[in-house]
Amino acid sequence: MTDIKTTLSDVVGAEHLLTGDAIGEDYAHDEALSREPVKPAYVARPENAEQVALLLKAAAEQGIPVTARGSGSGLSGASAPRENGLLISFERMNAILEIDTENHVAVVQPGVTLQELDDKLAEAGLVYPVYPGELSASIGGNVGTNAGGMRAIKYGVTRHNVLGLEAALPTGEVIRTGGKFVKASTGYDLTQLIIGSEGTLALVTEAVLKVQPRLQHQGTVLAPFVDLDEVARAVPKVVGSGLGPLILEYIDGLTMGAITYSAQLQLGIPDEVRETSQAYLVVMLENRSADRLDEDIEELGELLSGLGAKDVYVLPGPSARKLIDAREKAFFTAKAAGADDIIDTVIPRAALPQFMARVREIAQENNTFVIGCGHAGDGNVHLAVLQKDAEVRERVLRGLFEAGIDLGGAISGEHGIGQKHVKSFLALTDPAKVDLMRRIKVAFDPAGVLNPGVLFD
Amino acid sequence: MTDIKTTLSDVVGAEHLLTGDAIGEDYAHDEALSREPVKPAYVARPENAEQVALLLKAAAEQGIPVTARGSGSGLSGASAPRENGLLISFERMNAILEIDTENHVAVVQPGVTLQELDDKLAEAGLVYPVYPGELSASIGGNVGTNAGGMRAIKYGVTRHNVLGLEAALPTGEVIRTGGKFVKASTGYDLTQLIIGSEGTLALVTEAVLKVQPRLQHQGTVLAPFVDLDEVARAVPKVVGSGLGPLILEYIDGLTMGAITYSAQLQLGIPDEVRETSQAYLVVMLENRSADRLDEDIEELGELLSGLGAKDVYVLPGPSARKLIDAREKAFFTAKAAGADDIIDTVIPRAALPQFMARVREIAQENNTFVIGCGHAGDGNVHLAVLQKDAEVRERVLRGLFEAGIDLGGAISGEHGIGQKHVKSFLALTDPAKVDLMRRIKVAFDPAGVLNPGVLFD
Ligand SMILES: Cc1cc2nc3c(=O)[nH]c(=O)nc-3n(C[C@H](O)[C@H](O)[C@H](O)COP(=O)(O)OP(=O)(O)OC[C@H]3O[C@@H](n4cnc5c(N)ncnc54)[C@H](O)[C@@H]3O)c2cc1C
Ligand SMILES: Cc1cc2nc3c(=O)[nH]c(=O)nc-3n(C[C@H](O)[C@H](O)[C@H](O)COP(=O)(O)OP(=O)(O)OC[C@H]3O[C@@H](n4cnc5c(N)ncnc54)[C@H](O)[C@@H]3O)c2cc1C
Numbered sequence: 001m002t003d004i005k006t007t008l009s010d011v012v013g014a015e016h017l018l019t020g021d022a023i024g025e026d027y028a029h030d031e032a033l034s035r036e037p038v039k040p041a042y043v044a045r046p047e048n049a050e051q052v053a054l055l056l057k058a059a060a061e062q063g064i065p066v067t068a069r070g071s072g073s074g075l076s077g078a079s080a081p082r083e084n085g086l087l088i089s090f091e092r093m094n095a096i097l098e099i100d101t102e103n104h105v106a107v108v109q110p111g112v113t114l115q116e117l118d119d120k121l122a123e124a125g126l127v128y129p130v131y132p133g134e135l136s137a138s139i140g141g142n143v144g145t146n147a148g149g150m151r152a153i154k155y156g157v158t159r160h161n162v163l164g165l166e167a168a169l170p171t172g173e174v175i176r177t178g179g180k181f182v183k184a185s186t187g188y189d190l191t192q193l194i195i196g197s198e199g200t201l202a203l204v205t206e207a208v209l210k211v212q213p214r215l216q217h218q219g220t221v222l223a224p225f226v227d228l229d230e231v232a233r234a235v236p237k238v239v240g241s242g243l244g245p246l247i248l249e250y251i252d253g254l255t256m257g258a259i260t261y262s263a264q265l266q267l268g269i270p271d272e273v274r275e276t277s278q279a280y281l282v283v284m285l286e287n288r289s290a291d292r293l294d295e296d297i298e299e300l301g302e303l304l305s306g307l308g309a310k311d312v313y314v315l316p317g318p319s320a321r322k323l324i325d326a327r328e329k330a331f332f333t334a335k336a337a338g339a340d341d342i343i344d345t346v347i348p349r350a351a352l353p354q355f356m357a358r359v360r361e362i363a364q365e366n367n368t369f370v371i372g373c374g375h376a377g378d379g380n381v382h383l384a385v386l387q388k389d390a391e392v393r394e395r396v397l398r399g400l401f402e403a404g405i406d407l408g409g410a411i412s413g414e415h416g417i418g419q420k421h422v423k424s425f426l427a428l429t430d431p432a433k434v435d436l437m438r439r440i441k442v443a444f445d446p447a448g449v450l451n452p453g454v455l456f457d
Numbered sequence: 458m459t460d461i462k463t464t465l466s467d468v469v470g471a472e473h474l475l476t477g478d479a480i481g482e483d484y485a486h487d488e489a490l491s492r493e494p495v496k497p498a499y500v501a502r503p504e505n506a507e508q509v510a511l512l513l514k515a516a517a518e519q520g521i522p523v524t525a526r527g528s529g530s531g532l533s534g535a536s537a538p539r540e541n542g543l544l545i546s547f548e549r550m551n552a553i554l555e556i557d558t559e560n561h562v563a564v565v566q567p568g569v570t571l572q573e574l575d576d577k578l579a580e581a582g583l584v585y586p587v588y589p590g591e592l593s594a595s596i597g598g599n600v601g602t603n604a605g606g607m608r609a610i611k612y613g614v615t616r617h618n619v620l621g622l623e624a625a626l627p628t629g630e631v632i633r634t635g636g637k638f639v640k641a642s643t644g645y646d647l648t649q650l651i652i653g654s655e656g657t658l659a660l661v662t663e664a665v666l667k668v669q670p671r672l673q674h675q676g677t678v679l680a681p682f683v684d685l686d687e688v689a690r691a692v693p694k695v696v697g698s699g700l701g702p703l704i705l706e707y708i709d710g711l712t713m714g715a716i717t718y719s720a721q722l723q724l725g726i727p728d729e730v731r732e733t734s735q736a737y738l739v740v741m742l743e744n745r746s747a748d749r750l751d752e753d754i755e756e757l758g759e760l761l762s763g764l765g766a767k768d769v770y771v772l773p774g775p776s777a778r779k780l781i782d783a784r785e786k787a788f789f790t791a792k793a794a795g796a797d798d799i800i801d802t803v804i805p806r807a808a809l810p811q812f813m814a815r816v817r818e819i820a821q822e823n824n825t826f827v828i829g830c831g832h833a834g835d836g837n838v839h840l841a842v843l844q845k846d847a848e849v850r851e852r853v854l855r856g857l858f859e860a861g862i863d864l865g866g867a868i869s870g871e872h873g874i875g876q877k878h879v880k881s882f883l884a885l886t887d888p889a890k891v892d893l894m895r896r897i898k899v900a901f902d903p904a905g906v907l908n909p910g911v912l913f914d
Binding site: 103146148152156159160169171173175176177180181182185186189193195196197198201213215239241242288292346347349350378379380408409410411412414416417430432433434436437440441442443444455 | 557558559560561562582602603605609610613614616617626628630631632633634636637638639640641642643644645646647649650652653654655658670672693696697698699745749803804805806807835836837865866867868869870871872873874882886887889890891893894896897898899900901912
């Protein structure tokens with residue numbers, strides 16, 4: 001038997017198999033907080049599906065753990081490698097293969113970043129509407145985590161916008177699922193099963209994405225409320241209005257302070273409003289027509305005033321962009337402020353007040369500082385947890401997850417379980433479901449080499 | 458060991474276990490054409506999830522095939538029972554459990570029909586936007602086939618509108634998947650895997666459905682074109698316009714003749730237009746505002762004229778409803794006209810002209826009459842095949858499926874594989890994929906009792 005290094009290097013070429021010191025620090029982690037970096041034994045940079053399949057086959061034969069890596073911007077340690085493992089980096093598979101304006105799809109390799117895709121689609125007057133906060137993220141990573149972001153309230157998440165995949169299986173086969181169509185009833189939906197599986201079932205080598213006409217007019221409204229309960233009460237009304245918001249975010253007072261401060265953003269909110277507002281709602285609308293947008297913004301303003309907003313600010317374009325940008329970077333602001341963890345529990349959106357009440361209790365009981373913002377329309381709450389003591393922090397996280405699940409929610413809305421939350425996931429999920437998922441995992445990956453330690457222990 | 462009849466009857470009560478002559482003819486088939494009815498050995502009518510689980514457990518222990526039945530309106534023989542089998546009819550599990558206006562979801566039992574749900578939601582100003590042509594269909598059946606229908610172009614299909622399930626597994630466990638939220642990244646998406654699995658993986662005992670504000674204003678435009686190629690060329694432009702059509706259907710000349718004739722519908726299209734129009738496009742728009750709707754209809758009319766429509770008829774409400782209704786009943790019209798089979802191949806929508814060219818060739822080569830209509834926006838072509846000779850018919854169907862797959866499509870867009878198209882499915886699908894699906898099937902159903910003969914042989 002040839003040694004594994006030679007085998008891998010034969011597949012991708014010596015130049016694209018890195019070992020030892022040639023492996024840069026960046027490959028040793030994703031963006032998950034409070035985790036030690038771990039360098040893998042090998043980094044391979046394949047250039048096509050066949051190479052990916054051959055790498056997987058070799059790894060399966062030799063029982064070597066394999067982790068897929070897109071841009072490494074994940075927040076749950078799902079693309080962080082194993083010490084004795086192989087990291088497959090998709091950086092070279094980064095071509096936009098086709099923008100098909102007749103079928104309204106884009107066909108891309110997994111290493112394409114959201115920014116690259118967006119730039120290209122903008123030229124064609126199209127948009128891929130999944131905008132998680134980090135545009136350096138790759139499509140492969142988005143598929144891995146079922147990435148969401150602010151526009152999910154209107155367009156859904158990755159799952160709703162990926163129509164088909166090409167994927168390499170740990171058995172060494174390459175399959176194609178779905179296609180340039182929005183629906184099929186022809187066997188099990190493998191596309192959907194692979195989406196959100198965090199690189200534990202199959203590795204994506206190509207994706208067919210649904211794209212939309214890019215609407216030209218956008219308007220943003222910022223509304224301060226007394227507290228989060230009021231915001232939570234307003235959200236279903238905005239959803240029910242038929243205005244079809246593109247973005248519907250809440251930001252708590254502290255987070256608003258932090259992100260506007262760090263972005264040097266002046267929103268012109270008078271002191272007396274600011275001082276008595278513990279929560280903000282940010283609503284963005286879009287339209288094909290400028291006139292209709294203006295009417296809608298007006299209607300939205302009246303609606304929000306009627307729902308208790310202390311004022312309604314229609315933000316000028318540049319401020320709106322800056323605010324959204326600052327909100328997207330809230331993670332980095334929290335990190336800079338010393339956050340030790342970030343979670344993104346999802347709950348039924350109407351349960352937001354109850355959930356936040358539990359969050360406050362848990363924080364207090366554990367002497368921990370918890371602040372946040374979130375995709376209010378989706379009930380997806382992003383909380384930064386500041387607690388240095390790892391044991392206490394684990395207890396706090398577990399408590400927050402439990403609270404979310406008790407209210408009918410789930411541990412993560414879009415960041416995933418990764419390596420970080422495996423214990424909580426296994427402890428808090430119905431064992432019948434976990435067993436079923438394990439059997440599905442075996443159906444794809446009998447040798448158990450794909451991202452061991454992610455989802456399952 | 459107690460005999461199976463006693464076991465089953467102990468679970469649901471003697472009154473709800475039917476055998477022999479007590480089993481009505483209706484249970485012996487679904488709406489699939491050219492199939493002999495088959496009465497099952499047992500029909501059980503459970504009233505809750507626990508009973509369903511116990512039935513499954515008993516059947517698995519004794520190796521008895523189990524078929525789930527909603528309303529039996531399926532078109533692929535997927536709810537048609539096995540002679541020695543148990544049919545589980547969900548007719549008694551037909552409660553609408555909750556209309557939650559804060560989270561915009563409805564929670565229903567699987568036996569609820571679309572019509573019942575629609576009536577109830579209308580009262581609350583809400584809509585569950587999945588409208589397959591047959592409103593007597595049940596939610597459980599919709600989940601089974603991943604039902605689509607005309608509004609998929611705007612709202613997606615069942616898959617995009619079911620947020621969570623309760624389901625009984627053949628191992629006798631009851632699990633809950635998803636919930637009152639639009640997204641999660643917390644393990645494999647079992648909801649999506651069960652949707653479209655045609656009762657072969659798990660039986661749905663409850664569903665959480667995403668509902669939408671019910672927009673009050675709708676307008677319908679009918680545009681005759683010289684031929685289907687012209688229609689196909691117009692479709693991407695309508696999609697790309699941003700007008701966001703609710704319905705985007707094509708109807709070929711013969712089908713239009715048949716359905717308007719059988720519905721006694723006068724559309725007032727002058728003879729000279731009718732005689733030179735081989736294909737029609739039907740576009741419905743909806744809006745919250747009557748004024749905006751009028752503007753959009755106007756814009757749509759101009760767009761269609763520019764794209765070669767021979768005329769553009771804005772249909773008055775009652776005619777529009779009748780036409781849509783007649784289109785929905787096209788299946789029954791075709792059946793009455795002697796159609797021997799109906800298929801619903803899905804292709805990338807821009808491939809419609811190539812596909813239809815192949816359809817014409819195959820029809821001619823085999824001396825077979827093929828007419829149709831379809832969800833043009835989705836590339837989902839419904840074809841009625843008139844050919845009495847079963848062998849020739851099989852050849853025609855196989856040819857049509859192959860043609861669709863060659864163009865990047867799939868055998869069925871929304872009707873499913875069922876028992877009818879298993880051979881074609883297995884012959885035309887990548888064996889690596891079929892094997893993977895079989896392994897997934899085993900992960901759910903180790904005893905192989907759920908709907909054997911559907912999807913797999
Ligand atoms: C500032 C900031 C803001 C963020 N905001 C959001 C947000 O709003 N919404 C949101 O959802 N996320 C957000 N994220 C998280 C992150 O951007 C997403 O999880 C994104 O999907 C990760 O993409 P990536 O390419 O960096 O993936 P990676 O971190 O490289 O990988 C993520 C997962 O995908 C798997 N994977 C990667 N490539 C493949 C492939 N080709 N085939 C199969 N599996 C693969 C990996 O194994 C891993 O399990 C944010 C992150 C940051 C840093
Ligand atoms: C006139 C007409 C028009 C139609 N138009 C359309 C259309 O436009 N779009 C479309 O998609 N379909 C259409 N159909 C097909 C049919 O209505 C759909 O397939 C529908 O989803 C079937 O629902 P049902 O309750 O009748 O299911 P059934 O026929 O009873 O069952 C369908 C499948 O679901 C499974 N099933 C049923 N209940 C459950 C459960 N509780 N758990 C798990 N599996 C279950 C069955 O085992 C079977 O595999 C049409 C049919 C007719 C007769």
